[in-house]
Amino acid sequence: xxxxxxxxxxxxxxxxxxxxxxxxxxxxxxxxxEVLDLASNDYLGxxxxxRVVAAAHRAxxxxxxxxxxxxxxxxxxxVHRELESALCDLTGQPSALAFAxxxxxxxxxxxxxxxxxxxxxxxxxxxxxxxxxxxxSRVPWATFAHNDVGDLDRLLGERAGDRVVVAVESIYSVLGxxxxxxxxxxxxxxxxALLVVxxxxxxxVAGEGRGLVHEVGLTGAxxxxxxxxxxxxxxxxxxxxxxxxAVRDHLxxxxxxxxxxxxxxxxxxxxxxxxxxxxxxxxxxxxRVRDHAATIASICGIEPAAGAxxxxxxxxxxxxxAACLTLRERGVLVGCFRPPSVPDRWSRLRITARxxxxxxxxxxxxxxxxxxxDEVSA
Numbered sequence: 001x002x003x004x005x006x007x008x009x010x011x012x013x014x015x016x017x018x019x020x021x022x023x024x025x026x027x028x029x030x031x032x033x034e035v036l037d038l039a040s041n042d043y044l045g046x047x048x049x050x051r052v053v054a055a056a057h058r059a060x061x062x063x064x065x066x067x068x069x070x071x072x073x074x075x076x077x078x079v080h081r082e083l084e085s086a087l088c089d090l091t092g093q094p095s096a097l098a099f100a101x102x103x104x105x106x107x108x109x110x111x112x113x114x115x116x117x118x119x120x121x122x123x124x125x126x127x128x129x130x131x132x133x134x135x136x137s138r139v140p141w142a143t144f145a146h147n148d149v150g151d152l153d154r155l156l157g158e159r160a161g162d163r164v165v166v167a168v169e170s171i172y173s174v175l176g177x178x179x180x181x182x183x184x185x186x187x188x189x190x191x192x193a194l195l196v197v198x199x200x201x202x203x204x205v206a207g208e209g210r211g212l213v214h215e216v217g218l219t220g221a222x223x224x225x226x227x228x229x230x231x232x233x234x235x236x237x238x239x240x241x242x243x244x245x246a247v248r249d250h251l252x253x254x255x256x257x258x259x260x261x262x263x264x265x266x267x268x269x270x271x272x273x274x275x276x277x278x279x280x281x282x283x284x285x286x287x288r289v290r291d292h293a294a295t296i297a298s299i300c301g302i303e304p305a306a307g308a309x310x311x312x313x314x315x316x317x318x319x320x321x322a323a324c325l326t327l328r329e330r331g332v333l334v335g336c337f338r339p340p341s342v343p344d345r346w347s348r349l350r351i352t353a354r355x356x357x358x359x360x361x362x363x364x365x366x367x368x369x370x371x372x373x374d375e376v377s378a
Contacts, residue, residue: 019317020338036365038352039333043289043308044204045356046235046275056236059270067263072252075263083269084240086276091203091210092219093226093242097251098269100261102200102229103129105239108255109227110167111137113194113247115254118163121155123147125175125343127198130167146343149183156191164193170202170212174342174350176305178206181216188223195224201307204233209279209286220244233279233308236272238264285355292362293353299366300351300373311337311348312373320347323376330372332365349373 001009015021046052059079069075084096099105110133114120120134120141134141145151156164166188168179181197188195197218199211207215211226218224225247230238241251251258279285289308297304302312314320317338324336335350342348351369353362 018339019321020340035328035331035333036357036361037333038354038365038369039335039350040352041232042235043233043352043354044235044275044279044285045354046233046278047271048356049235049275049278051278052235052271052274055274056267056271059266063266065267066265069263070259070261071263072259077263077266077269079266079269079273080263083238083264083273083276086273086280087228087240087242090276090280091199091226091228091242092214094220095243095245095248097241097243097248097258098230098264099239099241099258100264101237102227102231102239104257104261105227105229105241106130106167106196106198107133107136108251108257109196109225109241109243109247110134110165111256112251112254113196113225114139114163114165118165119159121152121164121166121193123168123179125172126167126169127173127200130196130198134167147177147179149180149187152184153187153191156187156193160191164191165196166193167196167198169198169200171199171206171305171307173201173307173309174311174337174348176307176309176311178212178306181212181218185218185221185224189221193223196227197224198227200227200229200232201309203228204279205286205289205308206306207286208283209233230268230272230275234272234275236275237268238272289353289355292355292357292359295359295362296351296353296366296369299363300370308353309335310351310353312351312369313346313348314373315347315377317347319376320349323349323372326372326376327369330368332368334369 063077067075080098083098087096106129114137118139122143124143125146144155171178185195202212206212213226226242228240230236293308294304296310320336327334337348337350339345
């Protein structure tokens, strides 16, 4: 056995011991099907919306299966401009730049805005992509206590005179809590720091679907930059940075995950643009997903989270997996959070509210979740 075979076997054994073995089974089979999906990130059900699918087909027919180049060569297509315009209309931001993924958007903005001489501060619960971006930036970085404005203020005070990039999420996907964006932005403004807000779980849900940044009145604030994914509420794939024109120009020239990556596929760009228009034109869709989220929380006896995802803490990874598999057998798909992908070491069931389901479907599924949790916890 080579050293690599031995290392892989050791890592596999450790995952088994910890109850954190993961796999990628095919659980959904196109439209419809026999299972009720409360596990995906399709919060508004727009991935299956005929208008969004038709927009993807138009872009596919018009531009082909691939952008075929990076944005700075020949990869920028009219559909990318359409997408960026639709995102600006939805969020109220002055400018937008589309990336191939939300992960790449976070990598691009943090690494490009930090640069030599800067420092980075991350909320300790921030998404893995933001932590990876900090590591890749090759500048000093640290974390501050989750949603703790005072801790951030203290750390920024210790870095007086430095350029500091602060990165947070608007709504956190595991605990489901919202960031105190107004207070965070005020502290950053006082210390002349840049606040990067990842709206992956805010767009389409908060602020009539326009995001939490818009809801709290920070749209267009000069020291606030927003990132977004196109793969959750927007039902497509890709990512974007929403910012000032000056920041966009800087990213086009400095963000390596933009410069050296093939542009977002036309079908995804077209689909996301149409989804953004749908959300902007129908605020009720965001209200519906929040109402369904509250219903899930009430039936399951948990405190309602700020976003679409509601989570139920369980005693161990094994208990969480057992609950997830039992629910799958009974026709409901839910997610399963386990270490190391949770910030507080608690394993959880992840139940996603969806705007395109009926109240009866949501209530039936939530009651089933509550019953199974009781069974596996007994």
